[in-house]
Amino acid sequence: MSHWSQVSFQDAASPIMTMLIAFHDHAMLVIIMVLTFVSYAMMALMINKFTSRNTHEAQAVETIWTVLPAGILLFLAIPSLQLLYLTDEIMEPGVTLKAIGHQWYWSYEYTDFFNIEFDSYMTSTPDLNSGEFRLLEVDNRVVLPMNVEVRVLISAADVIHSWTVPALGVKADAIPGRLNQVSFIIQRPGVFYGQCSEICGANHSFMPISVESVNTDSFISWINSFKNS
Ligand SMILES: [Cu+2]
Structure with a gap:
């Protein structure tokens, strides 16, 4: 019979799967933080919390929303590539x-x-x-x-x-x-x-x-x- 414990991954039985699950959890945390921030910003704009004075020609804001997402992408890309190459590695198979x-x-x-x-x-x-x-x-x-x-x-x-x-x-x-x-x-x-x-x-x-x-x-x-x- 199906059970709620089956909605996620199966328990890892190899080091690679352990690391894949850890990467999934890491990526999920980043996703939740981005979703929370974007939802807040969207709601704030809808209720006119910010006026055009805050956003028009706002160089500082534009710099932040360019650099910050780039940094977040690196946080995802680096462990992802690390895992990709590790998965491909074959040492001395018995x-x-x-x-x-x-x-x-x-x-x-x-x-x-x-x-x-x-x-x-x-x-x-x-x-x-x-x-x-x-x-x-x-x-x-x-x-x-x-x-x-x-x-x-x-x-x-x-x-x-x-x-x-x-x-x-x-x-x-x-x-x-x-x-x-x-x-x-x-x-x-x-x-x-x-x-x-x-x-x-x-x-x-x-x-x-x-x-x-x-x-x-x-x-x-x-x-x-x-x-x-
Ligand atoms: Cu087949």
């Missing part, structure tokens, strides 16, 4: 995952190990177990180790899709013939859901992404489980 969008499912490859490949289809509503999320659960989850830098290479086999996981703060288009790259560190165990975010056809809404974060030991035994099959 695991590389390849995510390929198809009409209408995702397929995954772990090429660091022996060739692990599998498809990930949405679980249809009648097949859901109690407590599972409708339209978000899949048959084969992406399993990733926590506290390890993960690199995801994203592409598509047919049309443009988009690999998105809000709690991790990642979203990248999956484009045929092109590899896009994102990276993140998952800071806690859990299952994080996302959805294809580029309209890709009739079943666009039915190709969710489900990332399961586990500790390194569990990850290694999960990888080894493919060896026997």
Whole structure:
């Protein structure tokens, strides 16, 4: 059931998402201060608090309302650019995952190990177990180790899709013939859901992404489980 706690962001599970939420809050504070001031000035003008004597040829006022907005824009632009470049930074990924969008499912490859490949289809509503999320659960989850830098290479086999996981703060288009790259560190165990975010056809809404974060030991035994099959 939907709840009021769902109106904002999901809880961050990666450092980038933590910083994105902090930037959102910072920008929101600036917006509220600007809105308050502009609303006040507008109301004051409407009730004729200021006369033309205050505003006509008023060099001081014009200087302030030019310099101040420029300063406010810098307060938004500097942390924004900082985050933009930080998001692009890839240090030394411990695991590389390849995510390929198809009409209408995702397929995954772990090429660091022996060739692990599998498809990930949405679980249809009648097949859901109690407590599972409708339209978000899949048959084969992406399993990733926590506290390890993960690199995801994203592409598509047919049309443009988009690999998105809000709690991790990642979203990248999956484009045929092109590899896009994102990276993140998952800071806690859990299952994080996302959805294809580029309209890709009739079943666009039915190709969710489900990332399961586990500790390194569990990850290694999960990888080894493919060896026997
Ligand atoms: Cu898609």
